Amino acid sequence: MQSTVSAQAPAVRSFELPFVVRFFQIFESLGVLMMLGLVILVASVIAPGFFTATNLTNLVITASITAVTGFGMTIAIAMGGFDLSVGSVQALTAIIAAFLLPLAGIPGAVIGTLVSGLMVGIINGMLISKLRVPAFVATLGMMSVARGVALLVTDGQSLLIVGYTDYAWLNNGRILGIPVPLLIALLTLVACYVLLQQTPFGRHVCAVGGNVQAAIASGINVDRVTILTFGVVGVTAALSGVMLSAKLLMVNGTLGVGFELQAIAISVLGGTSLTGGSGNLPGTFVAALLLAAISSALNILKVPPIYQYMALGSLLIFALVLDTLRRQIVTSVAMRGR
Secondary structure: OOOHHHHHHHHHHHHHHHHHHHHHEEEEEEEHHHHHHHHHHHHHHHHHOOOOHHHHHHHHHHHHHHHHHHHHHHHHHHHOOOOOOOOHHHHHHHHHHHHHHHHHHHHHHHHHHHHHHHHHHHHHHHHHHHHOOOHHHHHHHHHHHHHHHHHHHHHHHEEEEOOOOOHHOOOOHHEOOOOHHHHHHHHHHHHHHHHHHHHHHHHHHHHHOOOOHHHHHHOOHHHHHHHHHHHHHHHHHHHHHHHHHHHOEEEEEOOOOOOOHHHHHHHOOOOOOOOOOOOOOHHHHHHHHHHHHHHHHHHHHHHHHHHHHHHHHHHHHHHHHHHHHHHHHHHHHHHHOO
């Protein structure tokens, strides 16, 4: 009888622990979506004017701009890094777009801006991979450099984008009734998803993020993966800069301040672990909608900006705590299974 009891005890524990793991897996997949639904429900009740076509459209446009940069950040985090310069790059590339419009037209301005973002990202990647500068230091330095250049070329003033109604279409236009910014975000989501999930490069990104030493041992060119990854981040930051300038029809050196925190927050809240190894791009998009919904509700309720920053920080801490708990439980299950 004793042998029977001792054989059954581990079976009970092995059932309970995976159930908890499955709970966190389900929360990662549906938790942010449920939180979004709850915020929309509550905001519709307590914030008059929230659940209107105009406000919801503005909410989606704001979320789309944030999500585009968030997709690049998600890929960087999946590789085990992050980029603190995205807000400054967004401002700088928005200014570049404004300068290029009268010189190259809308297509040339957009292409030139994306190339500029790519170049900044490649510089970040080379600093990290070739000079072995930590990502935090390299991107923090680039954040200051890009912000300084943006303030210098504008002389600290705002520049209006006048006479380019077709450029404004990138913000207020619609295709088949769908806002253009949402279409841009969805196309970027699909492109980044295919890049991360369906290409050798994406598999290498996750391999480097999961275990860089194992990736090196398997023959992966980690330097190349790092440079390309930060290049992708630069392109997405530049694309969001184009979208933001089309929305505001105005640029200045202070655009995108704190945007890096938003990009990291929606990536982590969307289910991407800061430890790297994988990235949840659809979750990033839903988290961007959640962040925009909270911000919209707080604006309608006339909540001071300082409290909005506190709400963003609280969301990020919440996501980090959940990620830590998930990793601890998964580790516990792995140890019990040995």
